Amino acid sequence: MNSLPIFAGVDATGAIRFVGDVPRGAECGCRCVACGSALVAKRGDVRTWHFAHEANQERPDCFAGAVNLLRRIAIERLQQHEFPALPIYRSTVTTPAPLPQLQETVTWAVGEGKVEMWEPRLPQHAPVGILRLSSGTAVRLYVEVDTASTASLRPSPPDEGILLVNVPLPPDGEALKDLSSAVQHIDTAATLQWIRLPDANAKIAEVTEQVKERAKRLQYEREQTARPLQSAAMQPFSPGTLPASAEEVDQSPWAAWRKPRSAFVYYGLQDGSAWVMFTHGDGRHVMAPWPNPEDGWDEALPARLGEPDLQLGVYVLKDQTQAMLYLGRMRPKVRTASNWAELVAIRSSA
Ligand SMILES: [Zn+2]
Secondary structure, X not given: OOOOOOOEEEOOOOOEEEHHHOXXXXXXXXXXXXXXXXXXXXXXXXOOOEEEEOOOOOOHHHHHHHHHHHHHHHHHHHHHOXXXXXXXXXXXXXXXXXXXXXXXXXXXXXXXXXXEEEOOOOOOOOOOEEEEEOOOOEEEEEEEXXXXXXXXXXXXXXXXXXXXXXXXXXXXXXXXXXXXXXXXXXXXXXXXXXXXXXXXXXXXXXXXXXHHHHHHHHHHHHHHHHOOXXXXXXXXXXOOOXXXXXXXXXXXXXXXXEOOOOOEEEEEOOOOOEEEEEEEOOOOEEEEEOOOOOOOHHHOOOOOOEEEEOOOOEEEEOOHHHHHHHHHOOOOEEEEEOOHHHHXXXXXXX
């Protein structure tokens, strides 16, 4: 798997000892953390310093044991220092075949996060703690060394995020010869990576619909261009005007001013009411109570999220992201629709 030697073991007190931190030979009384065998510190001039098994019965999982010690040190670094700044979440949205392949990257600024709890026990490939984001979302924290696959990092509740701190293994044993080198390696080489962030789900769904709509239009335009002249002459087509088959007829109550072909994001709440988020023709994000505005709908949201426009019958959002987070906390059913017919179908299946 790699050419790294066994770089660490534990001494009689259970403390982690690196080969460069102990005297040459067996004096430190170190043992292999995987098989329990006595270790001998080899600190020669030719080969990288390493621990040898006294009776030479080293097994493949002995190296994994040393790697797990490195993981423990990485976790201790996180526990003892201020948690690093959280990376921006990124997700790439791609159109499904047979649509023309378009893609777009969705980014989400995560904001602050605080460690709420560290797990008292640290089994391998299990979360080591919980981060609480300023949005209120809980994030399971994983620390893994040289992880090739994130497939095993799938804890239960889908409304929780997953953040992975990945510590790569260095190319040679030099960076792991003693504790201070190992710590320096962790501090410089570890990366934080989002595996899942539910806060971004509604935005991802919305962008997915937008990209799909763009791809559908592109496909339609390609088909028009590819059509033989003869039939084109029979069906006059002027660029910019799509015939009714491609240009959906907007029968929504907001048809007069909704941005054409903008996506609807439907938030069905537990009490049976629902909000629909979409875009005004002038680019503002709005949110409408739907299908039936209940009395007092214009007082349902905190003022920091937006202002009700009584004439349009919608909230004009100040900050779409904050509004998504606010609604997301009510554990709604979130769906997206690219046109009115799809939106009606979502409602009737609710
Ligand atoms: Zn061993």
